[in-house]
Amino acid sequence: MNREPSTQTVTVDYVTRVEGKAALSLTCSGETITDVQLRIFEPPRLFESILKGRSWTEAPDMTARICGICPVAYQISAAQAMEKLAKITIPKQSQSVRRLLMCGEWIVSHTIHIYLLHAPDFLGFANAIEMAKHHPEQMKRGLALKEVGNEILTTLGGRSVHPVNLIVGGVCRLPSIEELTKLKKRLESAVDLARETLSWVSSFSFPDFTEEYIFVSLSRPKSYPLTDGNLVTNREWVLDERSFGSVILEEQLSYSTALASTIGPSHERYLTGPMARFALNGQFLPESILAAIEENSIPQPCCNPFRSIQVRALEVWFACSEALLIVEELRREIQNRNGEKFPELQTRAGTGIGITEAPRGVLFQQYDVDEDGIITNCSIIPPTAQNQKQIEKSILYFLNHSKCGNDEVLRECAEKIIRSFDPCISCATHFLSLEVQRL
């Protein structure tokens, strides 16, 4: 009996356990998925327009409001752009405080993703609460680890969400010796919790699935990138902050409120974030972490998105160790020098670019400022917008690779692959509804 080709629509109304709101449309022809659209329908945030006409010193606090998970990355990128523009060198201790805040942000963001959003997928639970019933000790460890991240943010930034200490020129307040001593103790225990986290997630079984990626990340000489560095890729393009805007093409997709980025002359999809950082800078991780990578057989580069949970875990470990080093150094510095002189802020006209490694990847900000210090133009490219097209490609590839069958399994598989990329939809516009069209 001949069947007429039928059109079928399957809807994932909300993708759960991702940051923000998005829907997914799949078009299928027979068993093959032919098209994927990650429809981000959070309202556009219009931050770039809001910033125009504002003073150059307001950018860090305003951009921080783009995201409640990675406000520090927004603040540092914005502050660095303005400091470059106005040729301000920020004091060393302020620099350390910024790096420490970023460590706190990485710990919080990655720990939430590992324990509350991603791990339930590997252990077969619908959500974190179900998982916690069977793995209470692990969940308690996750919460304890996240708390240390929050403590860094609260101690150094004034509060854990949208910290207030970070300004153009440096920071408003340096921590006291007592605060640093307290943090040091917490971080020493956090390093152990992070090591245990890596062992735990390495015990999961991962789908046999790898892809080839174009990776983009910051890179520093002989150290793992965090708040600064040069842009690098695993391809032939030479990237620097000035050319980034022209090598990257941002396009408006009709079905999404977020802009989607591609790279290079043939507009290829690319990936930024933990997997990219690890692929391009993994060799600069501390010895103890490198040993654990070998022990847990984590491939480098890691091209299996499901294994990104391991990469996030080793980045949490890195952030804890790095934070510990910074705390010790800051303690010595503050003890010896009793603080530093805040640089003089002089308004200058020009263009400034600031790039940091937010937990989810490269965060680019560019500002034009006039002689009165007013922002006349600005461009903000968050990590999830850059990853959006690669995520779509991976969904297509994975769903066809794993032959999911009925719509329910399809929905589940689609959600799992999306979660592996830890998209922050709120940032990209700036949850997921799945629609499958069977042709």
Place this chain on the structure above:
Amino acid sequence: MYLVCDPFSLAGGTKAMNGIIIGIGNRYRGDDGIGPLVLDRIDMKMNPHFDLVESDGEPTGLISLFRGRDWCIFIDAIIPNVHLKFSPGMVVSVDLLMEGNNKGTELSSTHTGGLFDAIGLASVLGCLPKKVFLVGVVGSTFGSCAPLSQSVQSAIEQAIYEVGQLVQSLVNEKQGGIMHESGMIDELVTTALAWSAASPNRRIRSITVEVGALSSCDPEHLREHFIEACKGTWAEGASLIVIPKDDITDQHAQDVTMVNLTVEEPTISTLEAANAACHG
């Protein structure tokens, strides 16, 4: 005469009560600010055994706040539900640990997680306070920078009252039926004697105490224990003046506070008597 204003620890050396009142919300999002705003109003007036904390409601942050707490009272805005016929400004007081009152949502993302996720997760992790209540105020406007709506504005007093009622019922429940006056009076007399020891004349004539509205102390019982506790000390024969207080929002509402201590005027005869007593 010595004036002392020093609240006593709870009777008989029992552990101080460990409660937390958490105001959830964002002050800049219209009626969502009700939690923090109610918190402002009860700040410093509330019972000392409750800490007051403002929170954005992020679930893992709330779980951290539960640590070591016996009781928790949340103050939060409620989004009107057409099915339940809640109208803006309505104040509800709910036991969140009662079956059916704790309808958790799936932890969908940290952007949408909230109070029930925190309670659900804390419950399976065994770190939930023994009692968890919600004083909820039904809101109507939640826009950025929106002011508090008129209906929610006029519900603030009611919300404060509901929190006070919960505090009182929790404290009463804890203290109910326990004969704790004896321990408290022993402590009172010891403190009074320590003060009078600094005076040239050590004999105590009277002690005045304020009895807080939530202290669950009966003045008659206090006097009986006082007479017993004073025997054989410099306070023997002293009178106990009890001033009952009725303000449950007073910061010392749970305490018995010594406010006045009168010692005998130093006379040669009393000094001699005192010396004789000391050496005898």
